[in-house]
Amino acid sequence: MSEMISLEEARALILSKVAALPSEKVPLLDVSGRVCVEALVSDIDVSPFAHSAMDGFALHAQDLAAASEENPVVLEVISEIAAGECCELPVAFGQCVRIMTGAPVPEALDAVVKYEIVETVEGDGKAGSKVAFTAPTKTGDNIREAGEEAKAGEVIVEAGDVISNAGIGFLAGCGVLEVSTYARPRVAIVSIGSELVDASQKPSGGKIRNSNSYALAACVQAAGGIPVMQPIVDDSLEALSSVIKNAARDFDFVITSGGASNGDYDFVKPVVARLGELLMTSVNIRPGKAQTFGLVDGVPVFGLPGNPAAAYVGFEMIIRPALRKMQGYIHFERPTLKAKLSRDMKKKDPRRIFLRATLCKNEQGEYMVAPAKNQSSGLFGVIQRSNAMAVLPEGIGEYTAGTLVECILLDVAEEVGI
Ligand code: AMP
Ligand code: MG
Numbered sequence: 001m002s003e004m005i006s007l008e009e010a011r012a013l014i015l016s017k018v019a020a021l022p023s024e025k026v027p028l029l030d031v032s033g034r035v036c037v038e039a040l041v042s043d044i045d046v047s048p049f050a051h052s053a054m055d056g057f058a059l060h061a062q063d064l065a066a067a068s069e070e071n072p073v074v075l076e077v078i079s080e081i082a083a084g085e086c087c088e089l090p091v092a093f094g095q096c097v098r099i100m101t102g103a104p105v106p107e108a109l110d111a112v113v114k115y116e117i118v119e120t121v122e123g124d125g126k127a128g129s130k131v132a133f134t135a136p137t138k139t140g141d142n143i144r145e146a147g148e149e150a151k152a153g154e155v156i157v158e159a160g161d162v163i164s165n166a167g168i169g170f171l172a173g174c175g176v177l178e179v180s181t182y183a184r185p186r187v188a189i190v191s192i193g194s195e196l197v198d199a200s201q202k203p204s205g206g207k208i209r210n211s212n213s214y215a216l217a218a219c220v221q222a223a224g225g226i227p228v229m230q231p232i233v234d235d236s237l238e239a240l241s242s243v244i245k246n247a248a249r250d251f252d253f254v255i256t257s258g259g260a261s262n263g264d265y266d267f268v269k270p271v272v273a274r275l276g277e278l279l280m281t282s283v284n285i286r287p288g289k290a291q292t293f294g295l296v297d298g299v300p301v302f303g304l305p306g307n308p309a310a311a312y313v314g315f316e317m318i319i320r321p322a323l324r325k326m327q328g329y330i331h332f333e334r335p336t337l338k339a340k341l342s343r344d345m346k347k348k349d350p351r352r353i354f355l356r357a358t359l360c361k362n363e364q365g366e367y368m369v370a371p372a373k374n375q376s377s378g379l380f381g382v383i384q385r386s387n388a389m390a391v392l393p394e395g396i397g398e399y400t401a402g403t404l405v406e407c408i409l410l411d412v413a414e415e416v417g418i
Helices: 007-016 165-173 212-222 237-250 268-275 308-325
Strands: 023-027 056-059 073-081 095-099 111-114 118-122 130-133 155-157 178-182 186-191 226-229 253-257 277-280 292-296 299-304 336-341 345-347 352-361 367-371 388-392 397-399 404-409
Touching: 007 277, 007 292, 007 308, 056 073, 155 165, 186 212, 186 237, 212 226, 212 253, 212 308, 237 253, 237 268, 237 292, 237 299, 253 308, 268 277, 268 292, 268 299, 299 308, 308 352, 336 388, 352 404, 367 388, 367 404
Parallel strands: 073 095, 186 226, 186 253, 253 299, 336 367
Antiparallel strands: 023 178, 056 095, 056 111, 073 130, 118 130, 277 292, 292 299, 336 404, 345 397, 352 367, 352 388, 388 404
């Protein structure tokens, strides 16, 4: 089990070992950004009635057939309809109704002409006034038909669709206030290392703050999961063994960081092998070659490297797709685009390299990518100041400035599909 596999193999492996979690019914607002388990239907026509798209006058289009600047057509205003009201009066030819945006258009009328092009020739433009029209209008003008957005009983969202923020409004309008979605995975986050102290403390004497747990919790949350940070675990086989055993019992997914390589105090691999099935130990990427994956009592356990950037890349490239699959998503690639390298680069490591980088457009409108100077795997701050990862594929070589390289946009949702 020391075989190094490609990123694609690693991802395929982990995806093959996870499935969508059971569904749960959640209040409408909680389904934003989540996957709909079953098709949803509207309980009414939306909108329920034909209504005006403008403030203006509702009329018979036929009345204005001969209207022109020279020969304006004058109609009698017989009523006013505000939004939320109905007009029960019959409207004869030669008559019109003053109407507000969103108000129901009386059934007999077939067009609305906006205020701005109507002249009041007698009165104040309200009921009892006379108004003049200087141009014809077409049937249907400025009227939004009933059921334009959705018909009663019609499927409005398919199973598998991701609900957007606007979709929340769409569903509210259709009377859907509860939605079945896949449960969020509960994820245990275990940072391993006898040098770690909680971030609330000032470290001394060879200790450092545990920053990985926080970053990983944020990443889990952004991936839709529910992170639960566990207490720091010392570099001890027994301690780690009991923490992982318990975490696999209590959670849907376990993520560790640190202790994943082959040092004297790296116990993730032996612990996973002892408690369950060790399926992967190393992936052909940089940063973050030491990526451990296995199952303990059927629960995925993923051992990330301790180095912050290596842990981050492992999470982004391998764990995030798995957490998304558990929530029913089917897209696993962050959007990418090709950009020109801002400087020459020598690639001496044959692994696929993910360079922390800043992507921007130059004055010619071309995408340029500037890899951060310090690519140490120990740094989070560089990622904080980056907006992309530039990917240099497997193999060694020289990249001259201007070479097009693929860039993965950080923190942009997979569903965008660009
Ligand atoms: P390891 O993978 O345990 O060999 O750790 C590699 C490097 O990452 C070491 O310098 C560790 O001190 C550091 N490291 C490990 N875990 C964390 C953590 N939770 N937060 C910050 N740095 C860490
Ligand atoms: Mg360590």
